[in-house]
Amino acid sequence: MRKMYLDHVTSTPTDPRAVEEMLPFFTEHFGSPSSHLHAYGLRVKKAVDESRAKVADLISAKPEEIIFTFTGSESNNLALRGLALANKGKGKHIIISEIEHYSILYTARELEKEGFRVSYLKVNKDGLVDPDDVAKAISEETILVSIMHANNEIGVIEPIQEIGRITKEKGVIFHTDAVATAGIIPVNISELSVDSLSMTSQSFYGPKGIAALYLREGVDIVSILKGGAQEGGRRPGTDNVPGIVGMGKAAELARIEMKSRIEHLIPLRDKIIKELPDRIRYFHFTGHLTKRLPGHVSFWISFAEGETLVLFLNYNGIATASGSACSSPDLQASHVLTAIGVPPDVCHGSITVSFGKDNTMEDVDYFLDTLPKVVERCWNMSPLYEDELKKQKT
Numbered sequence: 001m002r003k004m005y006l007d008h009v010t011s012t013p014t015d016p017r018a019v020e021e022m023l024p025f026f027t028e029h030f031g032s033p034s035s036h037l038h039a040y041g042l043r044v045k046k047a048v049d050e051s052r053a054k055v056a057d058l059i060s061a062k063p064e065e066i067i068f069t070f071t072g073s074e075s076n077n078l079a080l081r082g083l084a085l086a087n088k089g090k091g092k093h094i095i096i097s098e099i100e101h102y103s104i105l106y107t108a109r110e111l112e113k114e115g116f117r118v119s120y121l122k123v124n125k126d127g128l129v130d131p132d133d134v135a136k137a138i139s140e141e142t143i144l145v146s147i148m149h150a151n152n153e154i155g156v157i158e159p160i161q162e163i164g165r166i167t168k169e170k171g172v173i174f175h176t177d178a179v180a181t182a183g184i185i186p187v188n189i190s191e192l193s194v195d196s197l198s199m200t201s202q203s204f205y206g207p208k209g210i211a212a213l214y215l216r217e218g219v220d221i222v223s224i225l226k227g228g229a230q231e232g233g234r235r236p237g238t239d240n241v242p243g244i245v246g247m248g249k250a251a252e253l254a255r256i257e258m259k260s261r262i263e264h265l266i267p268l269r270d271k272i273i274k275e276l277p278d279r280i281r282y283f284h285f286t287g288h289l290t291k292r293l294p295g296h297v298s299f300w301i302s303f304a305e306g307e308t309l310v311l312f313l314n315y316n317g318i319a320t321a322s323g324s325a326c327s328s329p330d331l332q333a334s335h336v337l338t339a340i341g342v343p344p345d346v347c348h349g350s351i352t353v354s355f356g357k358d359n360t361m362e363d364v365d366y367f368l369d370t371l372p373k374v375v376e377r378c379w380n381m382s383p384l385y386e387d388e389l390k391k392q393k394t
Contacts, residue, residue, distance in 0.1 A: 001316065002366050004317060004359065004363045004366065006353045006354060006363070006367065007352075008295060008354040008356035009152045010354070011202045011203075011208065012202060012204065012205045012356055014202075014205060014208075014250070015206070015250055015253060017249060018207065018253070021245050021246060021248075021249040022242040022249075025047065025241045026242055029043050032044065032241075033241065034230065047244075047245050048239055048245075051247060052066050052244075053248075054249070054252045055199075056214075057251070058251040059178075059189050059199070059214060060188045060191075061189050062217060064232075065215055065216060065217055066213075067214075067231045067232070067234050068211070068231060069213055070209060071209070072177070073101070073102075075179075076177055076179075076198050077107050078223075078224055078234075078235065079221075080108060082221040082234075083144050083196060084116060087220065091140065091141035091143045092141060094111065094116055094117070094118045094144045094145075095118075095119045095121060095134065095137050095138065095142060095144070095145045095147075096108055096118065096120060097121045097147050097148065097158075098123060098339040099148070099335070099336045100147075101179070108120075117141070121147075123339055126291070126340070127286070127287045127288060127336070127340045128288060129158050129163070131162040131166055134147070138166070138167075138170050142170070142172050144173045144174075144175065145163070145173070145175070146174075146176070146177070147174075148177040148179075149177065149178040149192075150292075152180045153286075153334060153352055154298045154336055154337075155292040155297070155354075156287040157181065161192050164193025164194055167193065174194050174196070175194065175196035176192065176197050179199060179200050180203065180293060182197070182199035182203065182204070183199065183203055183258075184293060184295075185294065186258065189214060189216070194214075194216075195216040195219050198213055201246065201247035201250055204251065205253065206243075207242070207243050207247065210240050213235075223236065262294045264357060265294040266294045267361070268295060268360075268361065268363070269355065273297060276299065276368065276371070279371070279372050280371065280372050280375055282301055285297075286300060286340060295359075296354050296355075297354075298350065298351065298352045299350070301375055303384045304382065305378065306350045307322050310322045310351070312374040312378065313370065316370050318367060320353050321351070321352040322350055
């Protein structure tokens with residue numbers, strides 16, 4: 001049976017070239033960069049500094065503007081909470097979108113309990129935030145705007161550059177969650193006019209357990225962890241040196257290979273977009289079809305539950321993802337899908353397919369041949385589909 005991984009928006013395999021760079025820092029170069037008064041610590045500190053510069057180069061930032069964290073979720077938590085607390089003397093109003101990652105949404109809800117006011121901007125049916133809505137929502141009390149660069153579930157790339165121009169004119173701090181874009185498409189912090197940006201290594205073929213927060217020089221932030229002077233006191237704790245080295249190498253490779261990776265991914269994506277609607281009835285794309293990540297396709301199918309589709313695809317050797325349910329036990333519809341107008345009672349067929357640099361057109365063909373069979377199997381088990389057939393007959 002053919003096997004393929006089509007869930008790269010969730011995680012990517014660590015590039016062997018990054019692994020090779022990491023290996024000496026598990027056993028040979030094991031010192032702590034904080035112990036820079038002896039040779040073991042100095043060797044490691046040099047490697048961390050070099051990796052910080054490589055990560056900064058990926059987004060055209062300065063090395064000193066990069067704060068290493070554990071995950072993209074931690075970066076988002078540090079950004080939203082840390083920036084809010086650092087600037088609460090100027091105001092307590094925060095603006096985010098309805099389709100942000102839970103690490104932003106849940107942090108915003110906690111800040112509301114602490115006296116902050118949060119505006120949740122709606123998106124249109126394509127999943128796009130209107131920059132005019134951002135401008136209208138900003139008041140004298142607004143201290144922070146956080147809009148994700150691209151949504152991992154529906155793949156839509158938001159108009160961050162336009163929003164950044166607005167926040168810059170208004171003098172409001174602007175953060176973007178770029179976990180789904182940094183290392184995948186060109187990201188330039190100056191062009192986007194962002195003050196803060198979250199990114200993670202595992203999105204661009206680096207190791208898990210290491211991420212970063214870009215923070216523009218001169219922007220104040222309050223640490224949400226206490227107990228050490230690492231990362232300028234903004235993120236204390238012993239550095240994950242092998243992870244940092246791996247992320248640095250992966251960032252270097254992503255910067256060099258980005259153009260060729262994108263050119264490889266777009267035809268894979270576009271063939272899916274072109275052919276799937278002709279192969280499956282009751283088929284619906286989610287998100288804008290062109291303003292999206294190069295290897296990303298998302299859709300839902302009436303009368304077919306997303307998690308069941310993912311399981312049956314897995315039985316056929318295909319790894320995908322479903323956005324049909326959040327973490328709650330009652331399998332509620334995805335907050336992203338409901339935000340773009342997908343009816344809650346029929347949106348449980350959501351599937352996200354995300355290609356990587358090692359996928360091929362043969363993978364696409366196998367997916368196109370397999371999915372209709374899987375859908376038919378789901379429909380044969382669905383009383384809702386049976387009711388639909390009865391309606392058609394009458």
